[in-house]
Amino acid sequence: xxxxxxxxLAALLVSLAGVATxxxxxxxxxGRDPRRGIAVLALGVxxxxxxxxxxxxxxxxxxxxxxxxTGVLIAPEVPLEELFFLTLLCWxxxxxxxxxxxxxxxxRVAGASGAPPASPDGPEGGVS
Amino acid sequence: xxxxxIDLPFLAVAIVVAAVAWVRxxxxxxxxxxxxxxxxxxxTAVFDNVLVGTGIVGYDPALISxxxxxxxxxxxxxxxxxxxxxxxxxxxxxPARGGGGPGEASVRAVPGPAQRPESTPxxxxxxxxxxx
Numbered sequence: 001x002x003x004x005x006x007x008x009l010a011a012l013l014v015s016l017a018g019v020a021t022x023x024x025x026x027x028x029x030x031g032r033d034p035r036r037g038i039a040v041l042a043l044g045v046x047x048x049x050x051x052x053x054x055x056x057x058x059x060x061x062x063x064x065x066x067x068x069x070t071g072v073l074i075a076p077e078v079p080l081e082e083l084f085f086l087t088l089l090c091w092x093x094x095x096x097x098x099x100x101x102x103x104x105x106x107x108r109v110a111g112a113s114g115a116p117p118a119s120p121d122g123p124e125g126g127v128s
Numbered sequence: 129x130x131x132x133x134i135d136l137p138f139l140a141v142a143i144v145v146a147a148v149a150w151v152r153x154x155x156x157x158x159x160x161x162x163x164x165x166x167x168x169x170x171x172t173a174v175f176d177n178v179l180v181g182t183g184i185v186g187y188d189p190a191l192i193s194x195x196x197x198x199x200x201x202x203x204x205x206x207x208x209x210x211x212x213x214x215x216x217x218x219x220x221x222x223p224a225r226g227g228g229g230p231g232e233a234s235v236r237a238v239p240g241p242a243q244r245p246e247s248t249p250x251x252x253x254x255x256x257x258x259x260x
Contacts, residue, residue, distance in 0.1 A: 008182075008184055029219070033224055033225050033226075034225075035225055036219065036222045036223070036224060036225060037219075039218075039222055040215055040218045040219050040222065043218055044211060044214065044215050044218070047138070047141070047210075047214065048207060048211075051134070051138050051207070051210075054134055055131065055134055058129045058131075058134060058191070059188055059191065060129075060130075060131045060134065060187060060188055060191045060192065061131075061185055061186065061187050061188075062185070062186050062187075062188075063184065063185060063186070064183040064184060064185065064186045065182050065183040065184045068182060068184055069184065081184075089172075089207065089208070089211055090211060090215055092168065092171060093164070093168050093208070093211045093212055093215050093216075094215050094216070094219060096163075096164035096167045096168055097160065097161060097164040097212070097215070097216045097219075098219075099164070100157075100159075100160035100161070100163045100164045100167075101157055101160040103160070104157050104159055104160045104163075105157070105160075
């Protein structure tokens with residue numbers, strides 16, 4: 001096992017550290033409500049692990065590039081790194097969602113001073 | 129069983145949970161969600177192209193549609209879409225700590241004192257620290 005074996009895991013950990021920093025610094029998700037945030041991450045990762053296992057079971061996808069992986073498996077064809085990848089996917093999604101809610105909410109408050117209360121969907125409700 | 133067929137039930141679960149959160153009265157900003165969705169999909173395209181390009185993940189060509197974004201199979205994006213539907217909905221549906229109600233736009237008041245008892249060892253921070 002060479003240093004390269006940790007290449008993918010290291011990339012995931014660096015990415016996770018960045019997302020966690022944003023989360024905790026701005027108290028967006030886990031940094032805002034740790035128990036609820038961790039519950040969402042755990043449920044999300046469990047959901048995606050089941051999806052992975054079914055995909056692997058059906059022979060749709062499989063791991064490759066063994067030189068970039070630690071070789072530790074959590075299930076057949078499912079490397080340890082996949083848990084970190086799925087956590088990164090879930091955490092990134094929630095930091096972006098809560099971050100955008102914060103940004104648009106702050107803009108709405110700033111723009112609505114003296115104006116009647118915004119509708120439940122807010123002024124941008126018709127965009128999507 | 130193709131990749132597309134396997135994606136469908138998981139997308140359906142995510143849609144149902146998102147619909148429940150919607151019906152339960154959460155009317156979070158759709159613009160915020162749309163902007164986050166663009167971000168997640170772009171990041172997925174970049175990350176997945178690296179994963180497929182380096183060969184960390186491979187696919188049985190007989191079981192995928194062959195439609196790709198770069199080298200990433202389009203079916204992989206179902207993970208990102210399902211996450212975008214499921215995860216904010218779970219966040220909004222699960223009770224918030226500290227009596228502030230769920231999510232950024234509270235619709236449910238949690239009765240009782242400002243701090244609910246911590247029943248799991250996961251709440252590591254002092255509850256008084258939470259001031260959204």
